[in-house]
Amino acid sequence: MTELPKDFSDFPNVAGFPPVQPSVPERVIGERRKYRTIWISDVHLGTKGCNAALLIDFLDHTDSETMYLVGDIIDGWRLKKKVYWPAEHNDIVWRILKRARRGTRIVYIPGNHDEMVRPFSGMNFGGVEIARAAFHDTADGRRLMVLHGDEFDTIMLAHRWLAFVGDALYHMMMKLNGWVASVRKLFGLPYWSISKAAKHKVKNAVEFISKYEEVVARAAGERGVDGVVCGHIHTAEIREFSHEGKIVSYYNDGDWVEGCNALVEHFDGTMELLHWPEEVAARQVPAAGRELAAA
Numbered sequence: 001m002t003e004l005p006k007d008f009s010d011f012p013n014v015a016g017f018p019p020v021q022p023s024v025p026e027r028v029i030g031e032r033r034k035y036r037t038i039w040i041s042d043v044h045l046g047t048k049g050c051n052a053a054l055l056i057d058f059l060d061h062t063d064s065e066t067m068y069l070v071g072d073i074i075d076g077w078r079l080k081k082k083v084y085w086p087a088e089h090n091d092i093v094w095r096i097l098k099r100a101r102r103g104t105r106i107v108y109i110p111g112n113h114d115e116m117v118r119p120f121s122g123m124n125f126g127g128v129e130i131a132r133a134a135f136h137d138t139a140d141g142r143r144l145m146v147l148h149g150d151e152f153d154t155i156m157l158a159h160r161w162l163a164f165v166g167d168a169l170y171h172m173m174m175k176l177n178g179w180v181a182s183v184r185k186l187f188g189l190p191y192w193s194i195s196k197a198a199k200h201k202v203k204n205a206v207e208f209i210s211k212y213e214e215v216v217a218r219a220a221g222e223r224g225v226d227g228v229v230c231g232h233i234h235t236a237e238i239r240e241f242s243h244e245g246k247i248v249s250y251y252n253d254g255d256w257v258e259g260c261n262a263l264v265e266h267f268d269g270t271m272e273l274l275h276w277p278e279e280v281a282a283r284q285v286p287a288a289g290r291e292l293a294a295a
């Protein structure tokens with residue numbers, strides 16, 4: 001058995017958990033954009049991939065009556081291997097706990113990367129309710145099932161990683177393709193296209209996402225609800241399916257690694273996907289315009 005460390009001075013951010021004060025002070029914004037409900041997932045705190053700065057910005061600009069954390073908030077898989085916990089990650093936890101204190105109902109539905117939290121379902125930590133799944137009733141009277149979405153991996157039986165093949169990798173393969181082709185030609189080998197193979201994989205990824213959405217929506221339809229909110233595949237989307245003549249809405253709140261999306265419900269029950277990098281960019285354009293005008 002490994003010996004427990006005497007103190008956690010090597011990991012000041014871990015020792016300071018739960019955080020008393022954030023390292024990035026909470027910005028006082030005159031009027032926060034208020035929503036009835038906010039859903040976020042796939043934050044992956046504890047990894048370098050987490051876009052903490054954008055999420056802090058999002059949390060400082062918005063508010064809601066209810067907030068769902070739809071899984072993979074903390075990446076326990078990575079933390080088990082190596083402790084990576086910058087101060088900004090504490091700041092996110094601090095802001096979520098502060099929201100709960102201010103009166104926002106917070107429901108945390110753990111995903112597969114934070115499955116170590118799942119045994120605590122039914123419990124409440126500092127105003128954060130832990131649940132395995134939830135039902136949400138919208139303002140326009142629809143019932144939505146809320147879950148992380150890894151529950152469908154076993155049904156999908158597909159190569160999950162394909163869903164995460166990025167454009168950069170694809171373009172790199174396209175470049176590599178030219179090299180491989182000329183080397184093969186040099187050795188008198190027949191032409192074989194890496195990019196064609198890669199394209200096939202990317203096409204599979206697109207098909208995988210589409211199929212996943214269909215499978216999740218069907219499961220919701222079978223349970224008799226009007227829609228489903230999930231995360232997991234890091235692909236934000238609003239889609240409508242039909243199940244036995246009834247409309248089933250599929251909502252995916254995306255992630256805070258690449259897309260940086262949130263799903264929100266307005267007070268009339270209208271649902272919207274927010275793309276936070278675009279919101280920040282739109283905010284900066286008029287500011288730059290003012291500077292130009294002043295110059």
Ligand SMILES: [Mn+2]
Nearest residue numbers: 072111112232
């Ligand atoms: Mn997941």
